Amino acid sequence: MTSDASAEGSETKTPEQIEAEIERTRAEMGDTVEQLAAKTDVKARAKDKVDETKARVTQKVSGAADQAKQAAPESASQGAQQAVTAAKENPEYVKLAGAFAAGTLAGWILRGR
Numbered sequence: 854m855t856s857d858a859s860a861e862g863s864e865t866k867t868p869e870q871i872e873a874e875i876e877r878t879r880a881e882m883g884d885t886v887e888q889l890a891a892k893t894d895v896k897a898r899a900k901d902k903v904d905e906t907k908a909r910v911t912q913k914v915s916g917a918a919d920q921a922k923q924a925a926p927e928s929a930s931q932g933a934q935q936a937v938t939a940a941k942e943n944p945e946y947v948k949l950a951g952a953f954a955a956g957t958l959a960g961w962i963l964r965g966r
Contacts, residue, residue: 866874940947
């Protein structure tokens, strides 16, 4: 064992070689630390993901709003026309619905007194 230890110790380095080795090691460690910090920065990665998702959702909502604006006037007017047509074709149902609404309203008013 002593011969191995003496063999390792027999290798001598100049101060310049030692300093150069230290600088290389520092640079390697610095790169490793930067890579680890980037991987473990959960807050920054989450913020990036939120920003990306927010942009995607905003784009979809904008497209859906445009579609709704284009479709709504036709749908609303068609629905109103259907209601008017149904009321004209079945006036007794309209009278029954009106009587029911009036009765319900009268009941609420009388209970409140």
